[in-house]
Amino acid sequence: MSQKQYDESSFRVLKGLEPVRERPGMYTRTDSPCHMIQEVIDNAADEALAGFAKSIHVQVLRDGSITVTDDGRGIPVGPHPVEKVPVVVLAYTVLHAGGKFDKKSGNSAYAFSGGLHGVGVAVTTALSLRVEVEVRREGKIHQVSFVDGGREIGEIVEAGNCGRQTGTRVRVWPDGRYFDSPRVPMNELERLLRSKAVLLPGVRVILEIEQADGSFSKQDWRYEDGLPGYLREMMNGFEPLVPVYSTEKYAGEDEDYAPGEGAAWAIGWFDGHQIGESYVNLIPTVAGGTHESGLRAGVFEGVRNFIEHHSLLPKGVKLQQEDVCGRMSFVLSARLLDPQFQGQVKEKLNSREAVKLVSSMLLNPFEAWLNQNVEQGRAIADIAIRQAQSRLKDAQKVEKRKSSGVAVLPGKLADCESGRIDENELYLVEGDSAGGSAKLARDRETQAILPLRGKVQNAWEIDPNRLFANAEIHDVSVAIGVDPHKADAPDAVLANLRYGKIIIMADADVDGSHIQTLLLTLFLRHFPRLVAAGHVFIALPPLYRVDVPAQGKKRPPRRFYALDDGELTSIRDRLIKEGFREDQLEVGRFKGLGEMQPAQLKETAMAPATRRVLPVTLGELAHAEIDALFDLLMGKGEASGRRAWMELKGNLVEADL
Known part of the structure; x- marks a missing residue:
């Protein structure tokens, strides 16, 4: 068996627009070029939002190209004071370059814009066969083209005088290799442009589509109301x-x-x-x-x-x-x-x-x-x-069915008041201490809390007939209202489900991850229809808290939360760019959920508007493949197999040691 070489030469550095071409799905939608064209339209709309453009004109041409024209200020064409490259070239060929940074310092070209980090039209260039930009600015018409995904950059050509006219015209030929369909869906484009007309009072938005005979069909939007x-x-x-x-x-x-x-x-x-x-x-x-x-x-x-x-x-x-x-x-x-x-x-x-x-x-x-x-x-x-x-009335009907059953709800369950399955949530929480905080942080109307003592038993190889011998597993089953079943069980096994969402909430550490794994093993093995129907979720409580001091009267103290070291570094970098010194930032690490204040737990893991919760899905894997993987990872007789797996793929695992 041949071994692949792994040394210094194995590393590859992606430069320029290569990251976009390598992984386009990380930067835009790949079902069609619609979002890529939207990036160009959004730039024109930002000019209108800032009060400098009064019209946006989009043409869809028979050769597959799309043209977006505005009468805004026109993209600057002179050299950047630091990079010494024309600004229009930077905008269309360099990631994280644009006129929408430094909003707080007042150096941004836009007070309000959809663009955040200068990725937008650079993505358009990277995924296009050709992009042509024409800028009318300071009495001159300037033209530049970008070919083959930005690999070839033309010279900026002065193409004549424009008097007092200003604006930008961009023509894009999307590269069909990166999209499921090379054509932009017209209904989606029309809806997008119509919404721009609604949201930009006084701005005229025009869409023209070239027909087979060379004529153009035209739609013109302007909403007076x-x-x-x-x-x-x-x-x-x-x-x-x-x-x-x-x-x-x-x-x-x-x-x-x-x-x-x-x-x-x-x-x-x-x-x-x-x-x-x-x-x-x-x-x-x-x-x-x-x-x-x-x-x-x-x-x-x-x-x-x-x-x-x-x-x-x-x-x-x-x-x-x-x-x-x-x-x-x-x-x-x-x-x-x-x-x-x-x-x-x-x-x-x-x-x-x-x-x-x-x-x-x-x-x-x-x-x-x-x-x-x-x-x-x-x-x-x-x-x-x-x-x-x-x-x-619906809740009363559910209550009657519930009270007539033989199962008695666990005494430590803090149930919710609502009887509507579609809005009810059950949090399975690690430990009584965390359970106490969660009870104070919850919405009593829709959120129930079931504290679990210690780690749930590894249920992968437990006989279903012996499952309820474990008190924690018994309480989970009774609380959710669903009996253990097989993967091919009918939908009727979920008829008495009491909560639309079952959310596993454990500490953001190794032990918490182990508890998550054990609960997921239980649901996957003995309650598979619950997972398949999308009722199981994982809460992501933070590992770190970052307290930021006030900045004058208009900037009160702020607090940020980070899931891991990488997100903590990102928050620090962003705050330092805002002008804070590192010694001004107070960073604390949560030892566990029980240490968090109820308000902190509510904001980060329980309030629907601000929490982070991930759905658990089966993806595209067949049940046989999932069972084989869990046999290896959770089976009691698979110690040697697990060791071999770790020796082969252990470097792929992110471990918190």
Whole structure:
């Protein structure tokens, strides 16, 4: 058997745009070039958001290329003072280069933008056969091209005079080798451009598509009514139960947020249909995020306060957020100075401060509108109260079925009040100490806590008939309401499931990882339908806490959490770039969940808007392959096999020693 050489020459350094071409899926979507083109459109939209562009013109041509033109300021073409390379070349060929850094110091070209780290259009170049850029700036027309994924960079050519015209025109030929389909889906492109027109008042957005005969079909968007008109159009004829409420609010100089941070929104309650669309600095966040959580929190608090003020809530009814927001449709456009997204494609906002920002901006105007329009307020309250009463009836039905069974719930289970499976969560927590903190941190309405004493028994080779001899396994089974079963069991085995999410929450150390593994082994072996149906999750509590001192009156003290050493280093580097000295940062390491304050545990592992929780899925592996791997790793008679595996692949494991 030949051995592969492993020495200094085995290492390869990816330079320039090579990382994007090697792993395009880390930087953009690979189903189509749509997101890659969106990066160019977003740059034009950022010019419009900053007040310098009044039109965005997109052409889809028969040769597969797409042209994006704006009348903004035009990308600078002169040499960078440090890099000595034309800025337009830096923008299109260098990762982590752009005009959207240094927002806090005032040196950024944009106060608010979707771009964060200068990766966007460089990715476009890397995955294109050719990119042509034409810049109209300072009375001159400048042209430059990038060929073969940026491997060939043309000279900047002065192509004539443009008078007082300014702007940027970019033509992109996507490289079909990197995408499942080389064509941009027109419905997705139209939806993206239409949303830009909605979110940019006064900006004209045009899409032209070249036809087979060389002519162009044209669509032209301009929304005079803004967000409420767009929401009514998206509802496609459904009549609102109350008039759509729409306004905007942004922070001033004397508020807790950066000037200009805030949101615009349109919300309505429609009969029979719900939609929700959200944007951050004009970037569509199709997977939602913390700004949507802030919207729902503000709406819920406003309606709840209105109901309490007018004494509308019937006795015995307790209102929940889903009662108010479950039938609500909305369009939300948030502006954040430094948004943090989940991944380069920016489908979900992760910025924790966005929850408070949006909810605080919305609450006062919304409460004022409700009290100025009492009839509409009462209609919204009636929708919420009827939904709450329906939920309580469902919970009573579940309670009767539960009380008629022979199984007795574990005494140490701190159960939740809600009976709705789709919103209930059970946290399996390591130890009584951590369980105590979790009970104080939880939402009593929807979150249940089951502390586990010590490590659960390795259940991989336990006979199912002897499974309940272990007290901890017995309590887990009874608490979740599901009996042990095989992988080919029917869906009916989950009929009495009591929680939609079963979340394993253990310390962020070796022992915690072992407990996670033992519980996953239990579920995979004896409750496989629970895993296959997507009900099992793992919480990721932090290992480190970083306390940051205040910066004047407008920058209160902050706290960050890091999962591991790598994330701690990243947080430190970012804070040092903000101007903090390393000795100003106080770093603490959590010894375990029981050491965390309930508020810290709630923020990092239990509050849906800010926690980190991973779903457990089976992926594409067949059950036979999974069983073989767990036989090797968890079987009592496989010690020699495990040793051989560790000798062969031990270098692939990240171990906390």
